[in-house]
Amino acid sequence: MTEHNDIDHISGRSTTGHEWDGIKELNTPLPRWWILSFYATILWAMGYWVVYPAWPLLSSYTTGVFDYSTRASVVNDLAGLEKLRGEKMAVLGKASLTEIEKDPALLGLARARGRTVFADNCAPCHGSGGAGAKGYPNLNDDDWLWGGSLDQILQTIQFGARSGHAQAHEGQMLAFGRDGILTKTEIVTVANYVRSLSGLTTAAEFDAAAGTRIFAENCAVCHGENAKGNQALGAPNLTDRIWLYGSDEDTLVETISYGRAGIMPAWSGRLDPITVRALAVYVHSLGGGQ
Amino acid sequence: MKPAVNKTVSLDEPVIDEDGPLYAAHRKVYPQSVRGTFRTIKWRLMVVCLGIYYLLPFVRWHRGLGAPDQAVLLDFPNRRFYFFFIELWPQELYYFTGLLVLAAMVLFLMNALGGRIWCGYLCPQTVWTDLFYAVERWVEGDRRERLKAAARQMTAGRAAKCVAKHAIWLMIAWWTGGAWVLYFADAPTLVHDLATFQAPAIAYIWIGILTASTYLLAGYMREQVCVYMCPWPRIQAALTDEWALNVTYKCDRGEQRCSLKKSFDLRARGERVGDCIDCNQCAAVCPTGIDIRNGAQLGCIQCGLCIDACNAVMKKIGRKTGLIGYDNDINIRRRMDGKPELFKPVRPRTLVYAFLITVICAVMVYELLSRTLLDLSVLHDRNPMAVRLSDGSIRNAYTVRLLNRRDFDRVIAIDIDGPPKTSVHVVGADSVTVDRPMIVLAHDTTTELRVLLTAPVDGMAERSMPVRFRVTDLGLGEVASASDHFVLP
Numbered sequence: 001m002t003e004h005n006d007i008d009h010i011s012g013r014s015t016t017g018h019e020w021d022g023i024k025e026l027n028t029p030l031p032r033w034w035i036l037s038f039y040a041t042i043l044w045a046m047g048y049w050v051v052y053p054a055w056p057l058l059s060s061y062t063t064g065v066f067d068y069s070t071r072a073s074v075v076n077d078l079a080g081l082e083k084l085r086g087e088k089m090a091v092l093g094k095a096s097l098t099e100i101e102k103d104p105a106l107l108g109l110a111r112a113r114g115r116t117v118f119a120d121n122c123a124p125c126h127g128s129g130g131a132g133a134k135g136y137p138n139l140n141d142d143d144w145l146w147g148g149s150l151d152q153i154l155q156t157i158q159f160g161a162r163s164g165h166a167q168a169h170e171g172q173m174l175a176f177g178r179d180g181i182l183t184k185t186e187i188v189t190v191a192n193y194v195r196s197l198s199g200l201t202t203a204a205e206f207d208a209a210a211g212t213r214i215f216a217e218n219c220a221v222c223h224g225e226n227a228k229g230n231q232a233l234g235a236p237n238l239t240d241r242i243w244l245y246g247s248d249e250d251t252l253v254e255t256i257s258y259g260r261a262g263i264m265p266a267w268s269g270r271l272d273p274i275t276v277r278a279l280a281v282y283v284h285s286l287g288g289g290q
Numbered sequence: 291m292k293p294a295v296n297k298t299v300s301l302d303e304p305v306i307d308e309d310g311p312l313y314a315a316h317r318k319v320y321p322q323s324v325r326g327t328f329r330t331i332k333w334r335l336m337v338v339c340l341g342i343y344y345l346l347p348f349v350r351w352h353r354g355l356g357a358p359d360q361a362v363l364l365d366f367p368n369r370r371f372y373f374f375f376i377e378l379w380p381q382e383l384y385y386f387t388g389l390l391v392l393a394a395m396v397l398f399l400m401n402a403l404g405g406r407i408w409c410g411y412l413c414p415q416t417v418w419t420d421l422f423y424a425v426e427r428w429v430e431g432d433r434r435e436r437l438k439a440a441a442r443q444m445t446a447g448r449a450a451k452c453v454a455k456h457a458i459w460l461m462i463a464w465w466t467g468g469a470w471v472l473y474f475a476d477a478p479t480l481v482h483d484l485a486t487f488q489a490p491a492i493a494y495i496w497i498g499i500l501t502a503s504t505y506l507l508a509g510y511m512r513e514q515v516c517v518y519m520c521p522w523p524r525i526q527a528a529l530t531d532e533w534a535l536n537v538t539y540k541c542d543r544g545e546q547r548c549s550l551k552k553s554f555d556l557r558a559r560g561e562r563v564g565d566c567i568d569c570n571q572c573a574a575v576c577p578t579g580i581d582i583r584n585g586a587q588l589g590c591i592q593c594g595l596c597i598d599a600c601n602a603v604m605k606k607i608g609r610k611t612g613l614i615g616y617d618n619d620i621n622i623r624r625r626m627d628g629k630p631e632l633f634k635p636v637r638p639r640t641l642v643y644a645f646l647i648t649v650i651c652a653v654m655v656y657e658l659l660s661r662t663l664l665d666l667s668v669l670h671d672r673n674p675m676a677v678r679l680s681d682g683s684i685r686n687a688y689t690v691r692l693l694n695r696r697d698f699d700r701v702i703a704i705d706i707d708g709p710p711k712t713s714v715h716v717v718g719a720d721s722v723t724v725d726r727p728m729i730v731l732a733h734d735t736t737t738e739l740r741v742l743l744t745a746p747v748d749g750m751a752e753r754s755m756p757v758r759f760r761v762t763d764l765g766l767g768e769v770a771s772a773s774d775h776f777v778l779p
Contacts, residue, residue: 101717101718102718102719103718104718104737104738107717107718108738111740127673127674128673129671129672129673129674130674131673131674131677138674138677140674140677140685140687141677141678141679141680141685142679142680143679143680237680240680240681241678241679241680241681241682241748242678242679242680285717285718285740286687287677287685287687287717287740287742
């Protein structure tokens with residue numbers, strides 16, 4: 001900086017030599033430590049340009065001497081995480097599902113893994129807490145279409161129901177109305193009959209004897225003589241308080257008239273075997289385990 | 291050095307350093323060594339404080355198998371904090387809050403009684419700076435020699451002394467950082483690992499940070515920390531009152547200042563002169579480089595060294611000691627008015643502080659003694675809140691976290707006080723008896739259980755019923771309980 005010998009008479013200090021309308025600026029240099037810090041940051045920045053990706057070019061950018069990339073770093077970290085997780089998770093592949101559930105540490109591991117996978121894959125239909133929705137089973141209760149033991153749940157998750165997979169659960173509720181098997185009156189009668197099995201109120205003019213007869217002839221094949229259902233066919237228990245599609249008369253008439261065939265996808269191809277096992281333990285631990 | 295300012299101190303016009311800028315350029319302080327009561331107190335407190343700090347990590351405390359046997363250990367990886375017979379878990383960190391509140395109250399009480407006792411005797415900045423000054427004095431000589439040396443050209447001998455001084459400073463600073471990390475891991479093991487360069491990098495980093503900060507703060511910044519960085523002088527100024535005893539120059543006795551020789555003449559003629567002979571010893575020994583005779587001021591840490599210096603001079607010239615001493619402005623005025631001195635350590639302010647300290651101590655001791663070594667917390671599932679089962683009964687799910695603070699495994703039973711005929715199921719655990727699940731809790735850890743309660747309460751008018759989880763240690767009989775609710779869909 002140019003030195004000026006111009007001295008301000010009032011303060012006795014030197015000025016910068018600039019003058020505007022008779023006003024002069026006192027020369028008050030920045031503290032040395034401040035200046036040095038400032039130069040240090042400049043040097044730092046230059047070093048940074050060399051070492052790290054910094055300057056945009058026309059079609060790319062300067063990569064820096066280490067070829068550092070945040071994305072590569074993240075990918076690398078994730079790979080490390082997966083490796084770490086894989087070692088821990090491998091135990092879940094070896095132990096039997098019952099053993100996993102009996103061991104608090106393994107149960108915690110399986111539930112932690114299962115919870116995240118459930119949220120990503122199952123929650124859209126079954127709800128984030130597995131509470132289900134109309135047509136999508138509640139996984140917290142004790143009513144299971146295809147069975148609620150650990151192995152049965154694993155089976156269902158692996159291959160699904162009516163999913164097209166060779167080992168998928170198969171079972172069909174016929175469309176008794178659409179296909180002309182039953183008349184409209186018969187459907188209403190048997191709907192009322194089914195309601196009476198669960199202790200629900202029935203219509204005043206409901207003919208119980210006719211209902212019993214229609215049920216025995218058409219429904220008992222799958223749902224059983226006592227209407228308790230059949231897990232091999234996915235035929236629900238009609239005597240309990242849980243109704244997948246609803247228990248009011250209109251819904252039942254619709255169900256009987258047109259049938260129901262909800263689809264559960266097969267997950268064995270999409271999720272790795274250990275994850276599917278963790279998921280089965282998680283779903284079982286939701287409370288519906290049988 | 292500035293020449294001694296010979297101005298009369300008036301109570302009505304407190305002396306304010308008017309021409310001082312907001313930040314004065316650093317003026318190096320060369321405090322002189324001094325002997326006396328307060329110096330002795332300071333030496334002893336330094337030994338106690340530094341002794342505790344440096345040696346505490348090596349004190350052993352047997353806690354049984356599997357638990358660390360270090361008396362004071364902040365075990366972050368395992369989330370346990372050990373203080374002799376107390377083991378704290380992370381959720382009990384409120385004890386630290388209690389300690390901090392307690393520390394603040396004790397500080398306030400000390401301040402109300404004797405001013406900046408903390409600053410003068412106990413503050414780490416004071417203690418380490420004092421230690422660094424002692425080293426400086428030992429290597430480079432006392433105030434006079436250091437001032438002389440500073441004015442002269444650098445010589446080889448002085449350079450050697452300077453290097454020696456900085457080497458000792460760095461050693462102390464390094465040891466300070468080293469002692470710090472020993473509180474966070476088993477001390478003997480860590481010392482070995484540090485020496486063989488096998489310790490974790492974070493240990494070396496922290497030693498580096500504390501070495502640097504100790505060296506800079508105690509070696510270079512010294513009184514600048516007290517004057518420009520520390521908030522306590524400002525807070526203290528707002529907390530003090532007129533009865534608090536401060537290190538005070540008794541201007542009523544000291545003024546007019548007059549040299550010893552001149553005072554004899556003037557007194558012989560019957561004129562009144564003060565006891566202060568302007569020897570400037572009080573300013574020479576001051577570690578923050580202030581002149582106490584300018585009255586109470588921000589830079590004064592009230593270490594009492596000026597009292598020692600002044601008393602020594604007074605004894606030498608045969609005058610009464612105590613020209614500088616713990617006193618307050620009220621007494622100065624009372625003496626000027628011919629009234630006797632008055633000290634009031636017991637007054638509403640100190641009583642309130644003492645009461646608060648007692649209450650906080652009592653609460654903390656009660657909490658410590660009454661805490662159980664078996665505990666549980668219950669969290670109700672929110673999604674779904676309640677589930678209807680096929681037989682119409684209702685089930686609620688809970689996450690129950692059990693804490694076993696004992697250093698052995700134990701068997702507990704879970705009981706429920708809730709809706710009638712509630713059955714309990716713990717996921718993953720087969721109950722010995724149908725309604726009373728029994729679980730093994732591993733030692734010194736927490737266990738998370740998923741507990742399902744099923745009750746035949748469908749159709750009940752109440753939508754929510756209280757439920758109490760009770761866990762009983764079957765061996766010791768210890769019981770803990772927690773409340774939640776059982777809700778209907």
